[in-house]
Amino acid sequence: MARLSRNKLEQMTWPIAKIYTEIQTEILESIAEALANDQNALEDDVNAWYTMKLEQIGPIRQQGIKIIAKKSGLKTSKVSEILLNVGLAAIDSNESLLKRAMKAGAPLTEAPQPRDDPAIWRVLEAFERQSSSIFNMINTSMLNNCEQVYRDILTKATADVITGMKTPQQALRSTLGGWAERGIPTLTKSNGARMYAEEYATQVIRTMGNRVANDMQDARFDSWGVDLVEISSHEGARPNCAPYQGQIYSRSGNDPKYPALSDTSMGEPDGLFGINCGHFQYPYIPGVSTQRYRPVDEEKNEDAYENSQKQRNLERFIRKGKRELAVFEKLGDEVGMKRAQAKISRRQAQLREFIDETGRTRRRDREQVYA
Missing domain, CATH: 1.20.5 (Single alpha-helices involved in coiled-coils or other helix-helix interfaces)
Known part of the structure; x- marks a missing residue:
């Protein structure tokens, strides 16, 4: 079986990002439909229009609830399926090598079949709980913020018309178009920067898929007694990952020839196996394994990343x-x-x-x- 790659991970996790792209678009469309009605009132009496539209915030929220509920059912089952498939794709490609290495006399402990290994299911269950919590937070945040987006459109459009800066249609086009470009806010970082639904959901599912893959690999390495691992490599690696790709490391840190995995950027947000990382680890058995990955030329890597x-x-x-x-x-x-x-x-x-x-x-x- 082919090894899991960064591109394959992106393909496997993209359906979740796609769901949130659709949710975001449908919510903004529902706001636009609400604003499409009574545009004459905006021209006749802008203050009365503002009051009338503000009273429609309840239906806007209810429509948001319907959209999220409809799509979230697809998302819940899809997340579990994706996480399982990503994890199995990561570990299945290792099994034949480990069995061959054991027959060749490598100091390994025969492990149960992957699907019979309780450690694998513990990893999956932990990430299913985590994903449920995170995506529920995203859904709640989207729902609350769709109200804020609607209020912002009303307030800015009203101000633009009252001051004479824009015609009613120009005011709606400007404010609604701006939010359509940005999307629905979901998360505000410590530095004040906002992340929007599609962007944040993409980051979450991709990072979670990578962590499931590597945690399941770790669980299997524990079951087999594997110490040495090879880090995958690809062009376009992030600066804090690039120095370590294509190298062999010791999980325990006790190997006399290879450096400790803990000496890499592993554990840092933008490091190996961190947020949005596309690197994986594979077993390296001296005398049996052939090193399949190599460090990528630094200049070539930077160009590919850019x-x-x-x-x-x-x-x-x-x-x-x-x-x-x-x-x-x-x-x-x-x-x-x-x-x-x-x-x-x-x-x-x-x-x-x-x-x-x-x-x-x-x-x-x-x-x-x-x-």
């Missing part, structure tokens, strides 16, 4: 444009729709040019806001 970040940003900008288009369609704003479509076309052209220049693979699924 290009991967550029591509993700371009894909994100296309999704933002499509979300903006969807919102303006619900608002019935022809001018906004034309501008959003032009924005999408420009961003798609930028991505095509980037792909042609770098030779990277285009991922059209990452450019969509709906499946």
Whole structure:
């Protein structure tokens, strides 16, 4: 069986990020639909319009509850399935090597089959509980913040019309379009920076998938008695991971030839197996294993990392444009729709040019806001 890779991990966890992309888009569409009604009142009496629309915040919240509930059922079963599949993909590729090494006389302890190993299921259960807690928090935060987004749109649109800075339609286009670009806030960091639903959900599921894979591998290494591990390598590794990829380490720190795994950046948020990391560890049995990974040239790695970040940003900008288009369609704003479509076309052209220049693979699924 092929080893689990960073790209494979991203493909396996993307469906969860996709669900939150859809939730975010549908909530903003529901806000746009509410604002599409009674636009004449905004022109006739802006204060009366503000009061009338503020009274509709209850239905906005109820619609948010329906959207999240509908999608969350899919998410709950999907998360468990993804975590199990990621974990098994990580450990199954090791089993034949370990069995072969044991037959060759390596000092290993025969372990039960992966699916019969209680340690594997303990890891999965722990992460299922953790994922349930985190995604419930994301859902609650999205629900509360959709109200704040709605209030912000009403307040800013009203102020713009009262001061004469914008026409009613311009005011709605500006405020609603801005939130469509950003999304629904989900988390505020200690430095005040906001993370939005799609971005945060992507980070959570990808990090959790990586941790499940490595924790299940650790559990199997304990069952087999494996000490030496090889760290995977790929172009585009983060600066705090790059020095350690393609190297062999001792889990115990007691091997005379290889350095301790604890001496790496493991345990740091942006280090090995940390937030958004795509590295994995594999058993290394002297005399049996062939070192499959090698350190990547530093300059080449930095270029690949920079290009991967550029591509993700371009894909994100296309999704933002499509979300903006969807919102303006619900608002019935022809001018906004034309501008959003032009924005999408420009961003798609930028991505095509980037792909042609770098030779990277285009991922059209990452450019969509709906499946």
